Amino acid sequence: MHRHSRQRKVILDVLKRTKTHPSADWVYREVKKEIPNISLGTVYRNLKLLQSIGEVTEISCEGNEGRFEGNSHLHYHITCQKCGQIKDVDDIILHDIEGKVARATGFKITNHCVGFAGICPACLE
Amino acid sequence: MHRHSRQRKVILDVLKRTKTHPSADWVYREVKKEIPNISLGTVYRNLKLLQSIGEVTEISCEGNEGRFEGNSHLHYHITCQKCGQIKDVDDIILHDIEGKVARATGFKITNHCVGFAGICPACLE
DNA sequence: AATAATAACAGGAATTATTACTATTATATT
DNA sequence: AATATAATAGTAATAATTCCTGTTATTATT
Known part of the structure; x- marks a missing residue:
């Protein structure tokens, strides 16, 4: 069962409001502005969890591995x-x-x- | 200018004769059977060089980065x-x-x- | 509201894949 | 054969990601 955490919420917010396709590290640095002592491991763990529930997509095309987006509808x-x-x-x-x-x-x-x-x-x- | 080396030849041979899509490390272990003291760096360097001259392709889709193949005819x-x-x-x-x-x-x-x-x-x- | 169970966390260590470095070796050219 | 240098082996370094451990925070239950 998933509990809510401030960290997860901020990570998702950051992803939803950017138009770019950021890396985990970019998300980490961005979230840090709001939660200065967030751990990079937390960002990775949540990106994975958010993917598993379909809130976030990891891009896998054109050598863009490790880039994420919050807008999860398929497109070419x-x-x-x-x-x-x-x-x-x-x-x-x-x-x-x-x-x-x-x-x-x-x-x-x-x-x-x-x-x-x-x-x-x-x-x- | 490219010189010929036994290492490069064996690496390419291994790739040409396998039907799988091996990782650099698999190629390394395979080539080791023939050249026991080959260096992993040599494998990486040659995979890159062979790519640049079109002898080898690196798969770049669907999280398969780091997989290579010697088969150059078009397929997905x-x-x-x-x-x-x-x-x-x-x-x-x-x-x-x-x-x-x-x-x-x-x-x-x-x-x-x-x-x-x-x-x-x-x-x- | 207090308690208990445990999901999630921070911070750091470990792992994995890849690249860079350096002294030595092998290949092509003269 | 002598020379220049591409390529090598072995190792160190880097980068991205995952794992580990003791602590904190959230949720359900009393």
Whole structure:
């Protein structure tokens, strides 16, 4: 059973209000502003716990391991390597890729990581 | 300029002949059978060098960082979250996703990261 | 409100994966 | 064969994460 703790609440708040995809250490430093003696272990433990209850997602694409986000809905993105903008890829384009892979492999799929990088139309000119 | 070394050759041979997606440490232990005093640093250095010349790929999706493969034909990966095995998903299943995304977004795509995670048929029982 | 049970904590040690350093060895070129 | 230096072995260092232990705080129960 989970008890409430101030530490957990502040960690989640920090994640919910940032638009970036911070590392555990960034979260630690941020939470420290409010709870100066928080332990890094507490941050890791809670990031894991919050993941397990679906409040937080760990990004696993594009070498961004160890980055977390509080907005846990699935999405695809494409990054321009020149100007850095990130665009969304319409779900329809990649419709049912999980289903296709599940049928081909026999796996029960629980997660996927789909991301692209390239040069955007504007930068191509 | 690259010189040839026995160490590099054996490391590449080991990777080319395995069907698994080994870690640097597994490669190290395997190469040790042939070159008992090889250094782990040598394995890491060569894995990196072999990557840079396209002989070896490092898997970068779904928390599989640090896994390598010598098989360079296009395919995707699926990882079992229970037993940890990594299997290949043939390109045909997700045929031309890069092209689809390119046409939908107008990007010139140069890189992608596509991987899946779930529970494998054996672990589902 | 006080008590008891234990989840969660802080702080530090331990672990793991990877990289950096340095003196020595091996390879390609002359 | 002599030379220059890429590559090596072995070790130390770094970074990210997890584990451990004694203490604190939260929740349920009285």
